Amino acid sequence: MSKRVDTVIKIKQANFTLHRAGAGEPLLYLHGIHGAASSFRVMESLARYYDVYLPEHPGFDSSDMPEWFESIHDLAYYYLDFLDALGLEHVHLAGHSLGGWIALEAAIRDPRRFRSLTLISSAGIHVKGVPKGDLFVRAPEVVFKSMFADENIAVAIMKEGQSKNNEDTFIKNRFATARAGWHPPMFNPHLAKWLERVRLPVRIIWGDCDRIFPIEYAHAFHRLLPDSTIDIIPACGHLAHIEQPHALVKSITSFIGGLPK
């Protein structure tokens, strides 16, 4: 297994951290609201099959918060620039939660850049009458617990992670999340009507106990994306990469492995 390499790339006059591991077809994995680090484990598994790119989004973790980052649209165009900067032509795209939303926004703009799309508990749309789990009104610990089918996992993680460094990253990532998704909460009202432009094989992966974007959101994406299949992971909340990493990796590899060469 190849070791993870961490580099800094410069795009649009700002510095961004990129984690990379593995070999094979390129897979760009876009993290969710908690930043990149919690996806390292899944990245390690995926690196056995693919050349995995796990960038820290603008405004997250150790990446700069550039002035031009003012909405989800800026992140979508940023990732198209990112592909240009790295000379990546035809990548598998995957995104979790906020990362799924960025992936969709990039894919509707330029679907030909991508070979496939994997959406994991993705933000981006709103299903009328199905409220999302709130991220900002409730106390952060309550929100975090609600992201798991088994809340004991959340309790254990919070116990482990109370360092000053983590607190700074928490504040920074929360800011960047708010900037992109405060209002309307974690969706773009115009996205749904453009999703038919995503003429790509799409795999929708969802935890059956997701209380942030309930399971109805998975079915709505399935209806809106013309070439999509859906995979529901049992005993799993919003953070499949933490709660059911094996099932998540299996779903991604079987999806990409089953694509025509």
Place this chain on the structure above:
Amino acid sequence: MKFFFFHLMPYLDLDPEVRAKYDSAWMVLPNSAYDPVKGHALYNRYLDELELGDQLGFDGLVLNEHHSTAYGLMPSPNLICAALARRTKNVKIAILGNATPLRDHPLMVAEELAMLDNIMGGRLISGFVRGIGIEYLVWGVNPTFSHERTYESQELIVRAWTATEPFSFEGKHYHVPWVNIWPRPFQKPHPPIWTPTNGSSETVEWAARSDHRYKYVQNLSAAAACKKYMDLYREVAARNGWEAGPENLGWGCPVYVAETDEIAVREMRPHIESLYNTFFRMPGHRFFPPGYTSTESMRRIAVDKLPIFGQQTIENLMKHGVVLCGSAETVRQQLESNAREWGFDTHIGVFHFGTLPADLTEKSLRLFASEVAPKLRHLNEPKVASELPN
């Protein structure tokens, strides 16, 4: 000195058992806890108290804006100002303030305030605020743009007030190709602008710009913070090439005056403690949503754990100089000493707070107006021409 009377207009008939079921009287407390019959009586009581302030010779009345809360029944301070406009004769009315970044169209604020200034013949003072953090949750306005929207909306309003020809405003958050408000304000160039705050260096920088010179009014803060920021205001003004005087500074705090110090503490205690512990209290993450303050302040706040999130006592509030409480003589002494040391010319007394009943409110107001204010009038006033050396 000038003396202003600030009313928060709380819904004080809150059932303690209902209140106890929620972590805050803001946002989450359902409005089934509000009884409109009691609310009707309260609005009229509070308006009577404010009108009494005019009759007692206060220089001004102060109103503010808050949303979805029992802390204050004034989501629109402009409406309360309108209700007072023709029932008062002499007082200025300071709206501290309109939370302009919460609005999609700040010109409505410009127009309403211009109307009020015309009706009152120039008695309006306009404060502008950002709204407190939780209001960004209530209204769905992105708090990471709070400062930008605040500055831009104020710029639009001031230009709308002062322009005498239609103009085009080309902002980032507000873009209006044809600005031409009717009426324009009564006062020239526009109503005085005050910047109320709980203390922030960013607000000081904004208010003390040489093209602004907005009055900096620090409310509900510990004495040490008041002094620190008022000093900073003078420093920033000097750096910007102008000299700030007492007329640029104000101090706001809860006040209670009674016959003796002992009676004052006894009578103020349950009501001031209810202001903090029942009405104001809210979890920190709702008071400071992401981006409402800089990441740097957010870190400091996380460490400090501000007292507003815990139980508050009158002893603690008095110890930190947040409130004025005592006999007329005690209150006069403390106020005089602060005014001399910090150098402000305007005091804003929160004469009603929490559950304070009508009779005590009136007693304290009358004592302050007759025995405190007259003795401090001369303090920190600009010298009249005849007193100036030739």
